[in-house]
Amino acid sequence: MEDRTSQSAPGPHPDDRVKLNVGGKLFETTLSTVRSGGPDSLLAVLSDRPTHDPNPVFIDRDPEIFSVLLSLLRSNRLPSTARRFSKQELADEALYYGIESRLKSAMSPPSFSGIDASVVATIRPASDGLPSAFTAASDDGSVWIAHGGQISSYDWNLIPASTIRTHLEDITSIRRIWPDIAAVGSESAAGLHFYDISGGRHVGSTHWSDPSDPRIYKAQVTAISDSLSSVFASFDCPHRENCVLVIDKSTLQIASELGRQSGGSAKSMVPGKLTWLPERGVLVASSVTSGAFGCSGYIRLWDPRSGEVVWETIEPGSGRSSRFGDSFADVDVDVDEWTLFKICSKSGDLAMADVRNLGDDPWVYLNDKNPSMINRSEGGGDSVIHCYKKQAFVGREGGLEVWSRVEGSENRVEGESGVCEGLYRRNFVDKLKDSERGIIKKIEGGGNRLFVSRENAEGIEVWESSNSSAAVLIT
Known part of the structure; x- marks a missing residue:
């Protein structure tokens, strides 16, 4: 009989794309971006799904605030659209996604002089x-x-x-x-x-x-x-x-x-x-x-x-x-x-x-x-x-x-x-x-x-x- 040794599928690559459906709005980003919030963040956990799954992950949250937080994960900075939301709104959503430390770093004042x-x-x-x-x-x-x-x-x-x-x-x-x-x-x-x-x-x-x-x-x-x-x-x-x-x-x-x-x-x-x-x-x-x-x-x-x-x-x-x-x-x-x-x-x-x-x-x-x-x-x-x-x-x-x-x-x-x-x-x-x-x-x-x-x-x-x-x- 022919020896059929199955080859394991290659592991996920940081540039692999991830699709997210947040509050009915579709977002597409990379695996490295969603995991940059830390291994314990909600996005990192959700990114462990098989990458070949065609269905985007659905998250029942505000898509507009998520757009701000996604930009933060990409650039370590808050975009100008962040002005539309209060500190409380941003902090609540960052806490939900488990990326409060990233928001804290971006919003903390510069070294005091x-x-x-x-x-x-x-x-x-x-x-x-x-x-x-x-x-x-x-x-x-x-x-x-x-x-x-x-x-x-x-x-x-x-x-x-x-x-x-x-x-x-x-x-x-x-x-x-x-x-x-x-x-x-x-x-x-x-x-x-x-x-x-x-x-x-x-x-x-x-x-x-x-x-x-x-x-x-x-x-x-x-x-x-x-x-x-x-x-x-x-x-x-x-x-x-x-x-x-x-x-x-x-x-x-x-x-x-x-x-x-x-x-x-x-x-x-x-x-x-x-x-x-x-x-x-x-x-x-x-x-x-x-x-x-x-x-x-x-x-x-x-x-x-x-x-x-x-x-x-x-x-x-x-x-x-x-x-x-x-x-x-x-x-x-x-x-x-x-x-x-x-x-x-x-x-x-x-x-x-x-x-x-x-x-x-x-x-x-x-x-x-x-x-x-x-x-x-x-x-x-x-x-x-x-x-x-x-x-x-x-x-x-x-x-x-x-x-x-x-x-x-x-x-x-x-x-x-x-x-x-x-x-x-x-x-x-x-x-x-x-x-x-x-x-x-x-x-x-x-x-x-x-x-x-x-x-x-x-x-x-x-x-x-x-x-x-x-x-x-x-x-």
């Missing part, structure tokens, strides 16, 4: 529109906004995802410690509380207590930060006793106590700002209070492992030999550059210090003679500072400016004055009309966005950089 940024949106929660606190995700630019006792979450596309009501009347501090978990505190209620934002439920609380000390009761949270394994929260009692608690993320139980002190003076007030510096393994805490004679406060670095203070400065006081009497109005840390920044309360000067080389007076004062900056206030009384993407953003009353490192420039420090020229360049982020919207109260970066809140102003401003070659902006 302060000198080329503008307000692209203002997020206003449906109720209690005055935000009391907010926290942004560093990876994708999503944001959670506390307003009154509620928390509204907005996804990477700034689309409202959910609103939950907490048991607190007024949330004054919030921190995203897990993708779905927020740590929240209130200056009118005791304890640090943890909420599952996606599930809308309370998952735990932490209270500072000491049965041996009657002064420790009803301690309220003033600031929150976190590391990979711990949550740090500063607690303040009505009797002015205060400390920073280290809380284990996995158990939400207190692991240790840092810097317990009595807040009877400026040098022992409760920290109002906490920042974890991961590369150095230290917690940066600062406190500032203002009175008839100006501002005073401290900056303190703790090692949570030993519980010891590794460096501190008290202003006015120690560490101010070059500019004694001009205490800081606000402090922040550039975690990428290992640099402390402070904005002086009287002069408005910006100073920096290398965390790796802190001493009695480590400050270098930045000087930039940009002539375009002389038409606005130079003071520092109502100033806030936030470091993001190796830039220092300063809010002076209503104005927003950015200090950017000048690459390849020569650092010139003038003797004992501690003034440095040519290291950073200062520019306005905003236009004059932007500065008239109100005093800036908080600045925070997330993803390729900057979020700004203002005194007595509804909502949170969203700032993004422009890019003429970027994907089409959908509003």
